[in-house]
Every structure is written in C-alpha cells, then in structure tokens.
Amino acid sequence: MATPVKVYGPPLSTAVSRVLACLLEKDVNFQLISVNMSKGEHKVPDFLKIQPFGQVPAFQDEEISLFESRAICRYLCDKYADKGNRGLYGTNPLVKASIDQWLEAEGQSFNPPSSVLVFQLAFAPRMKIKQDPAVIKQNEEKLGKVLDVYEQRLGESRFLAGDEFSLADLSHLPNTHYLVSATDRGELFTSRKNVGRWWGEISGRDSWKKVVQMQKQGA
Amino acid sequence: MALKLHGAPMSTCAARVLFCLHEKEADFELVPVNLFAAEHRQPPFLAKNPFGLIPVLEDGDFTLFESRAITAYLCEKLKESGTDLIRHQDLKEAALVKQWMEVEAHHFDPAISKIVFQFSVAPLLGKTPDQAIIDENLENLGKVLDVYEQRLSTSKYLAGDFYSLADLHHIPYTHYFMKTSCAQFINDRPHVKAWWEDISSRPAFMKVGPGMTFGKK
Numbered sequence: 001m002a003t004p005v006k007v008y009g010p011p012l013s014t015a016v017s018r019v020l021a022c023l024l025e026k027d028v029n030f031q032l033i034s035v036n037m038s039k040g041e042h043k044v045p046d047f048l049k050i051q052p053f054g055q056v057p058a059f060q061d062e063e064i065s066l067f068e069s070r071a072i073c074r075y076l077c078d079k080y081a082d083k084g085n086r087g088l089y090g091t092n093p094l095v096k097a098s099i100d101q102w103l104e105a106e107g108q109s110f111n112p113p114s115s116v117l118v119f120q121l122a123f124a125p126r127m128k129i130k131q132d133p134a135v136i137k138q139n140e141e142k143l144g145k146v147l148d149v150y151e152q153r154l155g156e157s158r159f160l161a162g163d164e165f166s167l168a169d170l171s172h173l174p175n176t177h178y179l180v181s182a183t184d185r186g187e188l189f190t191s192r193k194n195v196g197r198w199w200g201e202i203s204g205r206d207s208w209k210k211v212v213q214m215q216k217q218g219a
Numbered sequence: 220m221a222l223k224l225h226g227a228p229m230s231t232c233a234a235r236v237l238f239c240l241h242e243k244e245a246d247f248e249l250v251p252v253n254l255f256a257a258e259h260r261q262p263p264f265l266a267k268n269p270f271g272l273i274p275v276l277e278d279g280d281f282t283l284f285e286s287r288a289i290t291a292y293l294c295e296k297l298k299e300s301g302t303d304l305i306r307h308q309d310l311k312e313a314a315l316v317k318q319w320m321e322v323e324a325h326h327f328d329p330a331i332s333k334i335v336f337q338f339s340v341a342p343l344l345g346k347t348p349d350q351a352i353i354d355e356n357l358e359n360l361g362k363v364l365d366v367y368e369q370r371l372s373t374s375k376y377l378a379g380d381f382y383s384l385a386d387l388h389h390i391p392y393t394h395y396f397m398k399t400s401c402a403q404f405i406n407d408r409p410h411v412k413a414w415w416e417d418i419s420s421r422p423a424f425m426k427v428g429p430g431m432t433f434g435k436k
Contacts, residue, residue, distance in 0.1 A: 052366045052369065052370065053322075053326060053363075053366060063310070063311055064311050064314055064315075066314055066315075066318050067318060068317075068318050068321035068322060068325070070321050071314065071317040071318040071320070071321045074314075074317050075310075075314040075317065078310065078313070078314075079310060093292070093295055093296065094281055096295075097281075097283055097288060097291070097292040097295075098283070100285070100287075100288035100291050100292065101283055101284055101285045101288040103288070104285035104286075104287050104288045104324075105270065105284075105285060107321075107324055107325065108285065108324070109270060112329070146270075149269045149270055152269060153269060
C-alpha cells in the first residue's frame with residue numbers, strides 16, 4: 001500500500017477542507033497533521049519552510065512538498081488520475097479546460113466575497129471580533145451578482161463545467177457550507193432555484209459528508 | 220483553424236494570454252472588444268462570457284474565459300511548440316508551476332491589481348487615486364514580495380530554474396506597476412528586480428508590451 005500523503009492544517013479551515021474533499025473523491029490515503037493556529041504553529045520557522053506564507057494547508061508526499069489548495073488538488077488529480085473519481089479533473093483536454101475555467105471563476109469571482117462573508121458572519125463572532133456591516137453588505141451584493149451568473153449557468157448545465165461533478169464544483173464546497181449552515185445568509189444560495197438544486201447535490205456527496213464529519217470531530 | 224482572442228491589448232488579463240500566445244508561437248487573431256462602449260456588458264458578448272469580462276478565447280466551436288484557464292489550455296494544446304511553459308513531462312515540475320500560478324492568482328494579483336487600478340484606471344473614470352487603498356495594498360504586496368525575494372534567492376524563476384507560466388502570469392500587472400511611483404517595491408529587492416528584468420526582456424514582451432497603454436496619454 002502506498003505511503004499516505006500528508007496534509008497539514010485543521011479541517012475547519014476552508015482551504016484545508018478543499019484538499020480533504022479532493023483526497024476523499026480520489027480515494028487517496030492521507031494523514032492529517034494538526035497545526036495549532038491559535039498557538040501560532042503556522043508561523044514557526046519549520047512550518048514556514050513548507051508554506052512560506054504561513055497559511056494552511058501544506059502538503060507532502062514522497063516526491064514533493066506543495067502549498068495552495070487548488071494546486072494541491074490539481075496535482076492529486078494528475079498523479080492519481082486512475083484512482084477514485086476519474087472524471088474529477090476531466091478525461092480530455094476540452095473538459096479539463098472547462099473545469100479550469102470554472103475553477104478560476106471560483107477563485108477570482110466567488111472566493112473573494114464569499115471568504116469575506118464566511119469570516120465576518122461565521123468566524124468573527126466566535127473570535128469575538130467586531131463585524132463590519134458595510135463590508136458585509138458590499139460583499140453580499142458582489143456575491144449575489146456572481147450567483148446570478150451561476151443561476152443562469154446551472155439552468156443550462158447540471159454542474160458548472162458540464163454534466164459531471166468536477167473539481168470546479170468541489171472547490172465551492174468549503175465556503176458555501178459555512179454560509180449555508182453557520183450563518184443566516186444561506187438563502188443567497190437556497191433562494192436561487194438552480195443554485196439551490198446544485199448545492200443540494202454537491203453537498204450530499206459522501207466525500208463532503210465525511211469532511212463535515214471531520215470538521216465536527218477536529219478542532 | 221486560427222485561434223481568436225476577444226479582448227483589448229491594454230487589458231492586463233488579455234495581455235496575459237497574448238504573452239502566452241507569443242511564447243507558444245501560435246497563430247491567432249485579436250478581436251477587439253470596445254470596453255469604453257461597454258461592449259463586454261452586452262448580450263452578444265455575455266453569451267461568450269456570462270461574467271462580462273475579457274478575454275475570451277474561441278478555438279473553433281470551443282469557447283473559454285478566465286485568462287489563467289486560457290493560458291493553461293493553450294500550453295496543453297500547443298505543448299509541442301514554442302517555450303515549454305508548463306513542464307508537462309515532469310510531474311513534480313508541473314506541480315510547482317501550478318503552485319506558483321496559484322500564488323500569483325491569490326496573493327500577488329489581489330494586492331497589485333488594486334494599486335494599478337488606482338493609478339491607471341481610476342483617473343480614466345474621473346477619480347483621484349485613493350491613497351488609503353494604495354497604502355493598504357502596498358503593505359500586502361510588500362509581504363508577498365518578501366516571500367518572492369527569499370524564493371528567488373535560491374531559484375532563478377519561481378517554479379525552478381526554468382521560465383514558466385507562473386512567471387509569465389505576473390508580467391502584465393508588474394509592467395503597469397513599474398510605471399507608477401511605487402516601482403521601488405520591485406527595485407529594492409535585488410532578486411525580485413533581477414527576475415523582473417529577465418522576464419520583461421523576453422522577445423514576447425517586445426511584442427505585447429507596446430500595446431499596453433494604460434496610463435499613457
């Protein structure tokens with residue numbers, strides 16, 4: 001059996017959970033190594049060697065040390081193309097390009113406003129940090145416009161890049177999960193018919209349910 | 220069949236693809252999109268990119284948006300020609316290219332794009348540059364460039380000792396940034412400066428740079 005790959009970081013982190021979801025979809029054995037961020041373990045020199053920005057996740061297998069969750073996911077899909085969900089990153093160049101297109105849309109258009117909202121609405125209260133209503137409103141509007149585009153797209157196509165669940169859909173799971181389950185803004189997704197349908201499908205996958213379980217168990 | 224790129228030569232995101240097309244020695248046609256007439260917000264264009272953004276690539280019947288997805292597609296399609304920008308024959312090198320491409324997209328771009336916007340685009344919209352936004356993002360950019368300085372002290376380019384798509388993706392915004400009063404952020408970091416001078420003297424830069432005219436009268 002292959003040596004388990006190593007993922008560093010808490011499952012509660014959105015970026016860490018993105019990688020965990022991918023590992024579970026690809027059926028790749030992994031070891032989750034804890035990084036206690038409240039104690040600043042992500043800023044110590046030994047950690048900075050594997051993630052120079054002092055963020056999570058970091059990743060290692062016997063060949064390479066990597067950071068950036070979306071790069072780690074792409075590497076896993078390339079290296080383990082024949083394992084688990086083989087279509088996760090497409091099986092031909094055109095499908096792969098469409099998946100990359102929606103992964104970029106996630107990273108450039110969806111992630112910025114949704115990350116701000118996740119922080120403001122789900123994390124700030126727990127960390128006793130004051131919320132900023134103007135920032136919340138501005139990012140709700142931005143996210144709303146992005147979700148209008150998704151609503152149109154998901155009326156034409158079952159998943160973002162086509163008829164199959166892909167890395168592009170997966171990449172949306174972490175932030176959306178928090179907004180739907182840990183804030184009162186879930187209606188941004190559930191009030192849009194096609195987006196709501198899509199969310200139900202992608203969040204109901206076994207891989208994501210396992211990640212949520214890990215988040216509940218971990219710290 | 221020729222590739223068609225819908226965009227404008229002064230747009231950073233269109234330029235990102237233009238640099239790649241030249242490195243790959245590709246035949247292509249640049250189809251102008253009139254940004255000032257808001258052509259990118261009209262239904263015919265929205266059918267190509269529902270986000271109403273340039274650039275868009277058309278390869279026969281296949282349409283693709285998001286500049287970084289377009290460059291990745293072109294490098295895969297044209298892997299036998301021009302510069303090897305994605306190191307497709309080496310899994311480890313290819314992964315490092317992808318890692319530094321994500322760094323550009325999620326660490327470098329958010330900071331530098333906001334600074335360039337204030338200097339180059341805000342005036343076109345009749346606004347004075349917002350110094351608070353510039354200062355906040357210069358601080359963020361400085362931290363990112365400190366990581367780059369360290370990385371580039373042990374590696375000639377970001378992903379290794381080879382020029383790659385990861386370096387290329389930085390060119391458009393850095394080109395505009397170097398025309399502002401903040402160029403010392405690059406020049407004060409010797410390895411970052413040497414890297415910039417190297418990547419901005421490639422032949423592709425001589426072809427695409429002159430079309431990048433934001434900020435010029």
